[in-house]
Ligand code: C2E
């Protein structure tokens with residue numbers, strides 16, 4: 001009991017006050033013996049005051065169903081007797097076995113000398129609050145409809161499963177399951193029926209896995225599973241069983257449904273990635289399963305992904321190389337063998353790679369086919385070419401520059417407007433000095449639209465050449481349909497002009513075609529004096545090739561152009577021809 005002298009000073013009945021409180025308050029001596037307790041806990045536990053006064057606090061019967069609580073209270077009492085204040089939440093079992101939660105604190109009361117005289121534990125029933133908390137946690141961790149773990153809990157379980165796989169050197173199969181054709185069920189039978197079906201599917205999935213595995217609902221008709229396995233075969237067997245189970249009929253309250261599911265799987269640590277990436281990989285594999293016919297499972301191919309990643313990185317590197325001016329244009333002169341006149345250049349791309357040195361187009365162009373990087377590159381080439389043409393224009397140099405534009409870029413919707421825009425950046429009329437070389441290619445499926453694009457660009461003064469003429473399989477059709485200005489005889493024909501009669505005849509035919517269609521003609525790959533002579537004899541005066549000059553950086557080309565002396569023997573051929 002509290003000291004009598006203190007009680008007398010109070011003007012209200014503290015016992016009544018304490019009994020009315022929802023909290024319980026007790027006073028203990030420093031050994032933990034109960035001196036006083038209000039009625040609150042006693043009423044709840046059906047105990048009377050006399051039953052417990054005089055016994056140790058932790059021996060009071062309302063703790064009796066929980067050894068953990070007894071231990072905790074005994075420890076706390078000892079700590080409080082040493083002068084500490086404590087606050088705890090503990091779970092207790094009442095006499096009828098109901099579990100309740102108590103939040104209690106224990107404070108020491110000191111005498112005038114500063115020694116602990118009493119311990120005052122007080123506490124209250126927080127069972128309701130705790131249940132609300134648990135409910136909130138359930139909502140935060142479990143899917144309301146199916147009761148399966150949700151994304152959040154899945155992420156927690158994933159960490160544990162990865163640690164387990166690492167510790168035990170087992171495999172972890174991460175599976176992404178998506179129900180095939182689920183939407184029509186929702187659409188045709190309503191969401192309630194769709195929900196019923198999802199609940200049933202969830203139950204079946206749950207029934208197929210072991211206790212230590214996880215199945216969760218990611219949302220909609222998507223489920224993920226974490227399965228600890230020892231081999232790919234074990235995983236296959238398990239997933240096959242799951243898909244078979246899912247495909248059995250579902251007898252719902254109104255209708256019976258049959259469904260199938262597609263599943264993507266990735267196996268950790270074969271696929272050595274973190275949880276997010278593993279989930280994405282399983283999702284990717286699931287899409288593959290969908291695309292390749294549904295109702296099946298597909299394993300994620302880490303090696304294939306790796307090469308895709310390398311490819312993506314390579315594209316990125318080239319894109320950066322363009323942006324940071326690692327690319328450069330080399331210029332190869334084009335001359336008229338009859339007059340000796342340098343009438344233009346072909347600009348050819350080179351990549352000045354920071355570690356590998358100068359790269360020719362064959363080393364990187366094939367990798368950027370049909371990608372936006374090809375368009376970026378083409379735009380860059382156009383801007384460089386116009387910049388150079390503008391300088392030449394100011395210096396009154398009349399060289400025409402041809403650039404190579406890929407069909408994918410040329411057929412891009414905004415090609416003409418972008419070219420027009422690029423030309424409009426300059427006050428000088430540069431269009432007429434620009435020639436675009438395009439390859440015959442199957443990308444020109446719509447020749448009418450290609451033709452009208454060429455016409456649009458020609459209205460800006462730009463010329464067009466068909467590059468590598470004769471190597472594509474539509475040469476004649478292209479020549480007929482496309483309003484080009486020039487044909488470039490492919491170097492493969494020129495190479496053997498002296499030794500192969502057929503090549504010589506082909507070149508002869510191409511020259512005749514150019515005349516018939518009234519277009520210019522140039523031969524590329526002129527490597528010897530004799531190649532040039534043979535071409536002149538056949539009537540082709542324009543040439544480009546190593547015999548004249550190799551492609552060069554701009555300054556080298558300018559020096560070369562000053563020193564260049566025309567080949568006298570070629571002039572002679574013309575004189576002999578009269
Ligand atoms: P192309 O347009 O037919 O260019 C001619 C190629 O033949 C060039 O190779 C040139 O260096 C080479 N060549 C010139 N004269 C001779 C010779 O006498 N003998 C031999 N054996 N070869 C000669 P390069 O520069 O390696 O370019 C290869 C191809 O890459 C080009 O063929 C063109 O189709 C493409 N290309 C070059 N630059 C670009 C560009 O800026 N954009 C696009 N899209 N393609 C380009």
Ligand code: MG
Nearest residue numbers: 346404437467
């Ligand atoms: Mg070319």
Ligand code: MG
Nearest residue numbers: 467468488524
């Ligand atoms: Mg060519």
